[in-house]
Amino acid sequence: MIELYPWQQDTWQHILARVKQQRLPHALLLTGVAGLGKTCLAGKLAESLLCLAPDIDFHACGSCHSCQLMLAGSHPDHLYIHAEEAGKTIKIEQIRALKEKQSLTPSIASWKTVIIESADAMTHSAANSLLKLLEEPPGNTILMLTTNAVHYLPVTIRSRCQQMHLTAPDIQSTLQWLKAQRLEVDAVQLEKLAPFTLNAPLTIANALTTxxxxxxxxxxxxxxxxxxxxxxxxxxxxxxxxxxxxxxxxxxxxxxxxxxxxxxxxxxxxxxxxxxxxxxxxxxxxxxxxxxxxxxxxxxxxxxxxxxxxxxxxxxxxxxxxxxxxx
Ligand SMILES: [Zn+2]
CATH class of the missing domain: 1.20.272 (Zinc Finger, Delta Prime; domain 3)
Known part of the structure; x- marks a missing residue:
């Protein structure tokens, strides 16, 4: 099952508190620069919501029928929407397919979960189509949108989502995490990389290994x-x-x-x-x-x-x- 990155713990605790209070919003918008693992975090939440026996900290069990289907990437109550190619758009047909699916009741879990990765890549018509769903959210559905460029998303979409912003960890925490990934780098090198990594650990790791x-x-x-x-x-x-x-x-x-x-x-x-x-x-x-x-x-x-x-x-x-x- 998906492991959280250390810098995501605070956001996860915030989500956990909402779950315990039964105040989880119907639509979450995860923002922050690229390389912070926003889609992983959304995936983790989807796993936990769909799991039939999550633990006390709301981590998915990894062994129930629902978790097995998530691991196989074939859960009928979960949908992952993204641009078909990097740099391309999310089309209206993809949002229409989502709406059709949302009209059905969950088949295994008590929730239906949707992740829209890089939601800012939606075409104008796709965003309009999604807006209708956000205006009348089905009671058992959680929509999770991620974006590196929140200002490219229409205000009407943003205002209907609960926004959670992820930030890059401090240099020491980043160095510690990179070391655990067996990537040797020092603070001076990190500073040199900063203009294009924006200090996001996953982007730094990618820069060092490519x-x-x-x-x-x-x-x-x-x-x-x-x-x-x-x-x-x-x-x-x-x-x-x-x-x-x-x-x-x-x-x-x-x-x-x-x-x-x-x-x-x-x-x-x-x-x-x-x-x-x-x-x-x-x-x-x-x-x-x-x-x-x-x-x-x-x-x-x-x-x-x-x-x-x-x-x-x-x-x-x-x-x-x-x-x-x-x-
Ligand atoms: Zn499970």
Whole structure:
């Protein structure tokens, strides 16, 4: 059965208190950055609600008929809805299927549970269709929505759910958990990873066990070079296409902000702040274009970005002398 992560304990206790008071809402919205295990937490709650003999702490027994069906992924009273492919939408047909299923009474357990992962991926019509269900919730159903981007969810959906926000644990707890996963890392490395992990333990673990960390370092290196001397933007922009470009832009934004921090707080960085602000503008503009629904040519966008950064950097030679301290 699903084990909770250490940083989810407080939220679980909050849920447990609600269960004991028989005040569990019909719709829960679990929010927080990616990499905190929100869907796992929702899955854990579904298991416990459906279990025919949960223990005193509301953990599923793991052996009853209902638990066996959950383990096999074929429980008739449970539905898991998600986008069919990463980056795609949750379609209205998926919500219609959910509504049909909710009109039936539970067949094994006393509850019916639904998880909608990354609910912000619902199309407009899917969200409208779900809204009707939220307005008239069936008495025996618990809907659990998760999202990394709560502001992309319509207010009408948000306002009909009980929101629970998960936060990343502190650095020491994260280091302890990573060590238990046999991942050796120190606080300095974690700080370097922070721009794209947002300190979420599962994202950090993923970065350490895949080539994301190498990608991160390569981008830092390329960017430093870009500030120092003219490079071939066509070649570099093509190489960067293998990365998650939005993450890359956030990484660069963090890099520049660190330089600005040093400039204003310690006067240690030598570049001119107005050049940094111009680069910040370029980064923000590129993020906007990359996130736009218009299908811009990403290679051209990055080429453009690189040419602009080089032009800004070359207006004064001082930028090249100012590597960000935490690179
Ligand atoms: Zn059970």
């Amino acid at each position: 080539d994301e960390w190498q990608h991160y370092q390569q981008v830092q290196q390329d960017f430093e070079q870009l500030l120092k001397q003219p490079l071939n933007p066509v070649q570099l922009a093509t190489e960067w296409q293998q990365y998650d470009l939005i993450k890359v832009m956030h990484q660069l934004l963090f890099n520049i902000k660190t330089r600005l921090k040093h400039y204003f707080c310690e006067q240690t960085a030598l570049g001119l702040p107005q050049q940094y602000w111009q680069i910040v503008d370029c980064i923000i503009n590129t993020i906007k274009l990359l996130s736009s629904s218009n299908n811009y040519n990403k290679t051209l966008l990055i080429e453009d970005f690189m040419v602009s950064v080089m032009r800004i950097a070359q207006t004064e030679s001082t930028l090249s002398l100012a590597p960000a301290e935490n690179n």
